[in-house]
Amino acid sequence: MHNSKYWVNYFSLNLKQKRINWEIKPELNPTERKSILRSLQAWQLGETSEGSNLIKAATKFSKKLHDEHYVEAIKLFIKEEQKHGNNLGNYLDLIGEERIKKNWGDSLFRKFRGLYTDMEFWTIAVITVESAAQIFYQCLKDATNCKLLKQICTDILIDEAPHISFQIERLHTIFNQKNKLMKYLTYKYYHAFYFATALVVWQAHQKLFKAGGVNFQKYWKKMSLKFEKTIEKLKDPSVSGTASKLCQS
Numbered sequence: 001m002h003n004s005k006y007w008v009n010y011f012s013l014n015l016k017q018k019r020i021n022w023e024i025k026p027e028l029n030p031t032e033r034k035s036i037l038r039s040l041q042a043w044q045l046g047e048t049s050e051g052s053n054l055i056k057a058a059t060k061f062s063k064k065l066h067d068e069h070y071v072e073a074i075k076l077f078i079k080e081e082q083k084h085g086n087n088l089g090n091y092l093d094l095i096g097e098e099r100i101k102k103n104w105g106d107s108l109f110r111k112f113r114g115l116y117t118d119m120e121f122w123t124i125a126v127i128t129v130e131s132a133a134q135i136f137y138q139c140l141k142d143a144t145n146c147k148l149l150k151q152i153c154t155d156i157l158i159d160e161a162p163h164i165s166f167q168i169e170r171l172h173t174i175f176n177q178k179n180k181l182m183k184y185l186t187y188k189y190y191h192a193f194y195f196a197t198a199l200v201v202w203q204a205h206q207k208l209f210k211a212g213g214v215n216f217q218k219y220w221k222k223m224s225l226k227f228e229k230t231i232e233k234l235k236d237p238s239v240s241g242t243a244s245k246l247c248q249s
């Protein structure tokens with residue numbers, strides 16, 4: 001468990017890392033282009049969010065917990081996601097494809113998020129999407145021989161693992177403040193939300209997943225394992241007890 005100041009330092013340093021060599025020319029053959037393009041465009045859009053609702057929710061949360069560095073950490077986190085969107089966008093520009101403005105999955109997710117203004121829902125939504133993102137970007141990387149695209153994916157994958165740690169630590173704090181019954185009910189809700197979203201993501205991007213060598217069974221197993229390592233651990237009191245103290249230190 002880390003406090004928000006740790007995350008501010010981590011994100012500030014990580015944002016300075018340059019892991020992509022933009023001198024490399026993109027080389028995407030027609031078969032690869034066919035199997036990845038639509039998903040690439042959709043995720044590029046998804047990574048490009050302004051994050052103003054998330055900042056609002058984080059501001060409320062940080063006041064409640066007297067966690068003065070949390071909003072700054074969230075702003076840097078959003079910056080990192082926007083970096084992913086920019087990199088994927090630059091790649092689309094280089095291969096002469098458009099950056100899309102609308103996509104049903106993205107619109108649905110945005111609408112859903114717009115209904116909620118509290119940090120708890122945001123956090124569970126982000127953890128769910130980030131878990132799918134880890135599988136997605138690994139598949140995208142495996143579905144192409146283009147060196148530049150592989151580097152872009154590697155950079156995102158390096159960023160994504162800490163994103164999940166950052167969010168799950170905050171969810172521990174929120175979860176730990178509930179009584180027994182609410183813990184039981186919200187856990188059920190997290191579970192349902194996570195796996196329903198996982199299904200939607202599979203439905204929308206199965207072509208890409210398969211091109212990356214991941215069929216539904218493998219995908220489901222990976223998503224389930226990620227769930228065990230993150231959300232399921234919320235039920236372990238030895239892990240959840242320390243988070244709220246750390247936020248304030």
Ligand SMILES: [Fe+2]
Nearest residue numbers: 047081084156
């Ligand atoms: Fe991202």
Ligand SMILES: [Fe+2]
Nearest residue numbers: 081130160163
């Ligand atoms: Fe992320």
